[in-house]
Amino acid sequence: MQQSWNSDRRLTAIGRADLSVPARQALADRQLAPGRSVLDYGCGRGGDVRALERLECRVSGWDPYFRPETPPAPSDVVLLTYVLNVIEDPSERRRTLERAWDLTSTVLIVSARLTWEKSKVRGKEFGDGLLTSRQTFQHLFGASELRSYVEDVTGARIVSASPGIVYAFKDEEARLSYLARRIVPDAEWLSSEDTASAITALVDYVERRGRPPRIEEVPRSTAELLAHLKPNELKRLVRDSSDADKVTESAKRTTLSTLLYLAVELFNGRGPFTSLPLSVQLDVRSFFTSYKEACRRSDRLLLKLRDDGYVRGAMNASSIGKLTPTALYVHRRAVDRMPTILRLYEHCASIAAGRPQEWTLAKLKHQGRAVSWLDYPDFDKDPHPRILSSYQVDLQSLETSHLSYAASANRPLLHRKHEFLTQDDPDAIRYRRLTNSEVKAGLYKHPHLIGTESGWEAELIRCGRELRGHRLVRRAAS
Structure with missing residues (x-):
């Protein structure tokens, strides 16, 4: 395996003290979770391995040049971080992806440099990429190309986590749980120290989810504090303590979120009811007459998206x-x-x-x-x-x-910031006040002029105004 990698590829491995962008994304998405084993396949100088070790992850790394001594071991999660870019032989590139897929039991996380980075890569055309002056190779992927390529090689349902980062799930339950967290986030439980605070936490959950939890959804510490109460007594306490209007509104919100989840799941390939995360199964049972009815409504929602x-x-x-x-x-x-x-x-x-x-x-x-x-x-x-x-x-x-627009000398800019927010956003009042001042000063008289930095500055000068933070004041005499 080591001989199939061109030795010049080692020059593309950079040293880093912090986690790479793909590893940070995977952490944020809970893919590098406690209890899961992680393999960084093609780990380069091992920056991610060391950083994940500091976070107490069960991680190992293999690289044909920097860490060839230990054979790569099958793991729950495999990271393939900016490896496919540097392989100039398309057949070997495919075999590398296949090998990484064989090594994972839950999810393969693939990242690659994208075509919009072409201005940062200097070189001459070679095969399906560029050969740099350092004799390294770069194949830059289109975002949709990367998704399609990984899908074709693995045969898995692919989810794009971020531009240039895709997840290929071998474990269907893990894929569905990931989608659920993106659309219907897990409810955070209030901490509980005694029976009273445990009841408060339970009431808070019901008010935010619109339904009572099943025992599997309750944190162990909270469940233990409530164990001495009879089920009917607990139901009465929750009913008497919760705000009925909040529960009703949350039930509506959870119903819509469940429809959203099922519609997205159809867009990405829907599985049977038993494959859904437990929390989504309970939402379906609580707010729909059946899974069939919920799917039918979500299908109509997806069809409306085309209208x-x-x-x-x-x-x-x-x-x-x-x-x-x-x-x-x-x-x-x-x-x-x-x-x-x-x-x-x-x-x-x-x-x-x-x-x-x-x-x-x-x-x-x-x-x-x-x-x-x-x-x-x-x-x-x-x-x-x-x-x-x-x-x-x-x-x-x-x-x-x-x-x-980083290099642009005259970038587009925003006006009327409050309009992008909800009316109850804590900053909306301050932004609206500024807009009203600017309208009163005549700054929006020529809207076609103010969309860029230079045009906006010219109108400020014309109206004799300047900005100090979010306050419009008269321009000081020059």
Whole structure:
């Protein structure tokens, strides 16, 4: 195995003190969970292995140049981090992916450099990639190409975790649990120290989920504190202590989230009822007459996603986000408050092509089906934040595109920030106050001029105004 790797590939291995982006994503997604064994296949200099060891993960690493002495062992999770890029022989590239897939029992995490990084890679064409001046090879993948390639080689259902990072699940239960956490997050339990606080935690769960938990869902410490109470007595205490309106609203919210989950699951391949995570099974039993009925309703929801008129109607009827003639723009803090059909729209795009790790606004087009995630890193600090990057996926072709504005001298910027948020967002009042001041000062008189940094600055000068934080003041005399 060692001889099949070109020795010059070692030059692509970088030393790092922190976790790589794919490893951080996997940790955030709970794929590198306690109790799971992890193999970093093609670990290079072993930076991720050392970092994961510090986090007390059961991790081993193998690399044909840096760690050839120990044969790679089968593991629950296998990381294949930026390995496929550097293999110039397509047949060997495929065999490497097949080998990594053979070694995993739960999930294979594959990451690769993407085509939008081409400006960072200097070299001449060689095979299906580039040969650099250091005699290293780089095959840059398109985001949809990576997903399709891993799907073709493994035969598994692939979920895009983030641009350039995909999960291939060998364990169907693990895949469904991952999707459930993305769409219907696990309820966090309040800590319990005595019977009274345990009852409070139970009431809080019921008010937020809309149904009582089954014993398997209750933290062990909380269950032990409630064990001396009879079931009927516990039900009475919860009924008498909980807010009925909160329970009703949460039941509606959980019902819609369950429909969303089942629709996304159909988009990605739906399994039988018994394959669903326990919490989703209980939601189905609590809020639907049957699994068949829940699936039928979710199927109708997915069909409505194809209807431009229905989607546009949902955007018009929603009080969430800023609606323009071409798209709806919603801040990430407000995305989960959108109508269910629009949440489904955004979730399908994220599972098809990966939601970026850094983003501020989601842009949902009216016609056709395309979602963009826009990054405004200073949204909360800058009264008119500048865009840093945009990542778009076309849901009809699954093609993706990426634009970086980092080197632009005249970047687009945002106005009326409160419109991207929910009305009850704690910052909305302050942002609305600034907008009203700017309107009163005449700064929006020529809207076609103010969309970029230079145009906006020119209008500020014309109106004799300047910004101090989120306050508009008269410009000091020069």
